[in-house]
Amino acid sequence: GAVVSQHPSRVICKSGTSVKIECRSLDFQATTMFWYRQFPKQSLMLMATSNEGSKATYEQGVEKDKFLINHASLTLSTLTVTSAHPEDSSFYICSASGVIGPATSTDTQYFGPGTRLTVL
Amino acid sequence: AQKVTQAQTEISVVEKEDVTLDCVYETRDTTYYLFWYKQPPSGELVFLIRRNSFDEQNEISGRYSWNFQKSTSSFNFTITASQVVDSAVYFCALSGVFSGGYNKLIFGAGTRLAVHP
Numbered sequence: 380g381a382v383v384s385q386h387p388s389r390v391i392c393k394s395g396t397s398v399k400i401e402c403r404s405l406d407f408q409a410t411t412m413f414w415y416r417q418f419p420k421q422s423l424m425l426m427a428t429s430n431e432g433s434k435a436t437y438e439q440g441v442e443k444d445k446f447l448i449n450h451a452s453l454t455l456s457t458l459t460v461t462s463a464h465p466e467d468s469s470f471y472i473c474s475a476s477g478v479i480g481p482a483t484s485t486d487t488q489y490f491g492p493g494t495r496l497t498v499l
Numbered sequence: 500a501q502k503v504t505q506a507q508t509e510i511s512v513v514e515k516e517d518v519t520l521d522c523v524y525e526t527r528d529t530t531y532y533l534f535w536y537k538q539p540p541s542g543e544l545v546f547l548i549r550r551n552s553f554d555e556q557n558e559i560s561g562r563y564s565w566n567f568q569k570s571t572s573s574f575n576f577t578i579t580a581s582q583v584v585d586s587a588v589y590f591c592a593l594s595g596v597f598s599g600g601y602n603k604l605i606f607g608a609g610t611r612l613a614v615h616p
Binding site: 490 | 536542543544545549594606607609611
């Protein structure tokens with residue numbers, strides 16, 4: 380249980396284009412989803428928190444117009460990197476928390492496999 | 500301040516050795532949660548354990564064990580008889596009201612464990 384998928388796993392795009400990354404909870408309802416960014420050999424940096432049906436809450440320093448987050452259903456959140464530039468190249472990871480089977484556990488985050496974005 | 504410190508940046512051991520990964524935390528919360536995650540080279544973070552602040556019992560799961568000491572604000576992780584497949588980056592994390600909510604994680608910097616045959 381508590382499986383989170385991410386698609387695509389890798390994407391290469393040209394500078395100036397937009398890229399959409401999907402995050403899905405496969406076997407539970409994700410009331411909250413999180414988007415992280417990870418630079419090589421560093422820890423995870425939280426970008427934003429999204430609750431189903433409401434606007435995402437962005438961390439300080441994260442441009443909301445640059446990184447568009449949508450959490451339209453209890454199983455899907457998307458991150459769109461708009462007008463991508465080489466400095467946006469990174470490893471993006473989503474996580475989800477929510478109702479996991481009969482024993483509710485809303486405070487454990489389960490992570491997706493990540494998406495490696497390369498902007499040329 | 501809410502903070503997680505993993506002082507060991509990298510650890511290198513030979514297979515079958517026991518290894519302990521340290522985690523020290525700071526929090527203003529009286530109720531909080533502590534976590535360990537494993538990030539293998541593939542990149543996906545794998546949930547290992549969650550411990551709440553009122554449960555100081557040590558936990559053992561196969562070759563993995565965790566020692567929670569509230570008095571020293573530590574939540575250390577020991578791998579017994581390490582294997583090459585244990586090679587990964589291990590993150591300790593904290594959540595609580597002062598972290599922004601119980602489902603918001605404060606991560607340590609991670610400890611990179613290399614297990615050599």
